[in-house]
Amino acid sequence: QITLKESGPTLVKPTQTLTLTCTFSGFSLSTGVGVAWVRQPPGKALEFLALIYWDDTERYNPSLESRLTITKDTSKNQVVLIMTNMDPVDTSTYYCAHDSVGDRGFDYWGQGTLVTVSS
Amino acid sequence: QSVLTQPPSASGTPGQRVTMSCSGSNSNIGGNSGYWYQQFPGTAPKLLIYRTNQRPSGVPDRFSGSKSGTSASLAISGLRSEDEADYYCAAWDDSLSAVVFGGGTKLTVL
Numbered sequence: 001q002i003t004l005k006e007s008g009p010t011l012v013k014p015t016q017t018l019t020l021t022c023t024f025s026g027f028s029l030s031t032g033v034g035v036a037w038v039r040q041p042p043g044k045a046l047e048f049l050a051l052i053y054w055d056d057t058e059r060y061n062p063s064l065e066s067r068l069t070i071t072k073d074t075s076k077n078q079v080v081l082i083m084t085n086m087d088p089v090d091t092s093t094y095y096c097a098h099d100s101v102g103d104r105g106f107d108y109w110g111q112g113t114l115v116t117v118s119s
Numbered sequence: 120q121s122v123l124t125q126p127p128s129a130s131g132t133p134g135q136r137v138t139m140s141c142s143g144s145n146s147n148i149g150g151n152s153g154y155w156y157q158q159f160p161g162t163a164p165k166l167l168i169y170r171t172n173q174r175p176s177g178v179p180d181r182f183s184g185s186k187s188g189t190s191a192s193l194a195i196s197g198l199r200s201e202d203e204a205d206y207y208c209a210a211w212d213d214s215l216s217a218v219v220f221g222g223g224t225k226l227t228v229l
Contacts, residue, residue, distance in 0.1 A: 036218070038164075045121055046156070046164065046207050048218040061217050095163055105154040105169035105209075112163050 002026035004096050004110035011116050012086050018115060022079045022096030029054045029072055034099040035079040036106055039092040052079060086117045123208050123221035130227040131198045139224045141191040141208030147219055153191035154209040155184055203228045
């Protein structure tokens with residue numbers, strides 16, 4: 001059974017750096033597997049942020065790439081997303097999701113974590 | 120503004136067949152698989168369609184996906200009240216080297 005869970009601060013101040021952790025079980029970041037981050041501002045659409053694959057391939061949303069870093073710790077079954085210079089417009093629910101090579105889509109999602117950016 | 124364009128709303132009555140569109144370009148929908156996600160308020164998205172027209176295990180065959188050129192479509196037949204949700208399309212974009220989503224379509228079952 002594949003599960004993912006996001007953790008991190010619920011409130012950050014403008015200009016601060018956000019660090020979110022996705023802890024997963026039921027799979028390992030082995031061949032053919034990746035973990036993605038997707039966010040959703042309140043009442044708005046989904047937005048892809050970043051993706052990391054088993055082979056350390058990284059993909060980023062070009063409009064946010066300068067602010068994002070995605071890393072993995074295979075031994076801990078965790079993927080970490082770092083977003084710098086947070087702004088109130090970054091207030092969103094942040095989701096992590098399981099991806100597998102073979103065009104199977106984001107087939108398992110975490111419950112999401114709401115991050116509010118406010119002074 | 121989303122890379123993929125979806126109508127903001129759609130509606131239908133129980134039992135009806137409803138389709139919703141997702142318009143992209145050659146760099147995304149035109150050259151790659153389309154995906155559809157269903158999302159209920161306050162919950163995480165759920166994968167509904169992958170590889171343009173494949174259903175994950177457990178997704179009813181009332182849901183079907185297709186593609187024509189640079190547009191993808193999601194059809195729901197035998198509409199039910201529990202289908203009322205937001206639907207998002209997605210695809211890999213070769214130019215951006217990233218996943219792109221549509222703005223979502225809110226489906227109302229009248």
